[in-house]
Each structure stands twice: as structure tokens, then as C-alpha cells.
Amino acid sequence: MSFEATGRSTLTVASGLSRNAIIVRLEGELDVTALPIFREHLQRIWDLPPKAFLILDLSEVSFCDSMGLNELVDIMQRCEARGTRLLLGGVQGVMARVLSITGLRHAFEVFAQLDDALRVTAVSS
Template identity: 40%
Template sequence: MTGTAEILRVDRRTVGLWSVLELTGELDVAGLPALQQRVEEVCAAGGRPRLVLDMSAVSFMDSCGLGGLVRCWKRVTGMEGRFVLVGVRPRVARVLEITGMHRAFEIHGGLEEFAGS
């Protein structure tokens, strides 16, 4: 964690058929409500959600943040949707690797790389 708390900002935009949530800051207990609210908005739109979390500006993620990601992933996939992470930085990637969640999540290098797949 950084010296000063950096509240998570979650901006939403649409790219083709995908909802993209751009996360900026620290993904921890303080930031989870903002993330979960945006994921619920995407899921409430109806149909099978197609959600990309752009994590290229996430500077830190703790176990609470990981738990929140797992809940969001379960929510989207429970609706037969697709949940994708892009731009995962090394510090956050390490948390995913230690916990084995890198095998559960669909992860791409960046939004441009993902859009091309």
C-alpha cells in the first residue's frame, strides 16, 4: 500500500459489445463498493454481460480486493457472461499468481491486445 490511501476510481465506457471498467488507484476494502456498484450496473443491463476490467492503473490490490474481484467474476459468469482482466501490472499479477486465480480469470496484456483477439 502507498503512504496515502488512494481511493479506487471506476470509470465506465463501452467498446463495441463490451462494457469496460477502467480502475484507477488501490483495489482494497475502501474501493470495493465503487467496483461492485459498476459491475451491478453492467449486470442490470440485461442479457449476458461482457465485462472488461482495465487494471492498468491499479497500483495495489490486497486480499479484500482479490475477494471483490472473485465476487464480480462469479456475478458475471453466473449470468453466463464473460469477465476479462486487461493491463494487470506485475504487483497485482503476483497476487493473482500466489493465489492461483491467474488460472481462473481470463487475462490479456491490454485492451488493444484483447480487442484484437
Template identity: 40%
Template sequence: MVTPARETGIDIRVWREGPCVVVGMAGELDMTAVPRLRAELDIAMEEVRPPRLVLDLAETTFCDSLGLGLLVGTLTRVRDAGGRLALVVANGMISRLLAITNLDHHFETFPTAEEAVAALASRNGGRE
């Protein structure tokens, strides 16, 4: 599903890749985009149990405190459900934000969605 940028300031794509659900977004993750992304993440978390979620932020150009809160809250929810969350981040604003907040030590990060999916698929501990 794609949400037009003119409506929310972001484009969101959701697809199934092997044992994972990938949520890709492009644009700014700010107070206007958080509710839409949260709704998509809620749906994505129900697709696979335990959740194996890849959040592709490679084309995300900005993230405010509400967006960062959504990322941390999603990580907590996924872990509480016995799942795993991987972030795809490019060099830029999001990777710097994770580093300065020390969250880069808490999130599994990858340069591409393919690498994130491969890592979550290979480390599933036999769970389906």
C-alpha cells in the same frame, strides 16, 4: 463516469466498447474502494446480456484480500449469467497476486483493454 480519487482512493471509468463494457480503475483496490467498484460493476453487468465485461486493472497499484474477493465474486457472477470477464493487468502487483493465488489460471488476462475487447468480441459464439 469518473469518481475522483480523493473521495474513494480510486478513479473509475466506465465505457462501452463494441459488445463489451469496460470498467477501468486506477489506484488501490482495498477495503475503502471495494464498495464503489462493486457498485460500478453491478451497473456494468446490466448493460450487456450476457455480460461481456473487461476490467482494466493496468493502473491498479494494490489489491487487498477484499479486492481479490471482489474479482473472484465478479467472475462467478459473470459466468453464472452466461457471460465472460477479462482482466487487463500490467506486470506488477496485480499480476503477481493472480499468479501466487493460482487465479491466473481462472481469469482471462490481457495486456491491453483493446486486446481484451477484441478477444471477447471475437469469441461470443454468435450471442448478442
């Protein structure tokens, strides 16, 4: 579980712009307790005009449960509906293993390094 002694999620979410992409950086545990924080942050992004790319930087995600994976699938579907290309950057360790074990590795555009995902957005500008 990702509850601290205070009962709060241990996920932090931050975002920024880079050319034609919105980058969302996740740090901590992506699980059922973190979803309200993650969804609230994403709602602000969904309210913006669509960008060509949405990059999720998962390099600092230390845990991901089935609800976290389900949220990633929902984000992918929403991006497809908006005409936005979803890229997962920093996929190593825990996230690489989880995506591989579940068979979702090939459902997403996955990059081991965030910089590799950013290069895709530069080429597609």
C-alpha cells in the same frame, strides 16, 4: 491502506461500451476501502441487459488486497451466471504478481494489454 487525508478511497472507476463488451477501468488501490465505490459502479452494470463480455482494465491498479481479489472472484462468478465472459486486461506489475502468488492467474482470462482483451471481443463478435 488506501485512505487519503480526507478518509476517502483512492480508487476511481469508469466504464464504457465497446461493441459487445462493457469495459470497466480501475485506477488506484483495489482494497477493502474501495469496495463500496467499486460495487456501486458495478451495480449499474448488473442492472443492464447482459453483454457478451465484461472487461476489467487493471492496468492502473497500484495495490490489491485479499478483499479486492475476493471481489474479482465474485465478479467472475456473477459473469458466469449471466453468460458473460470476464476478461482481465492490462494485467501487469502488481496485479500480475498478486494473481500469480495467489494461484488465481489461471482462474481468469488474463491479458497483459487491454488491446489484447479487446481483440478477443472483436473476434467473438
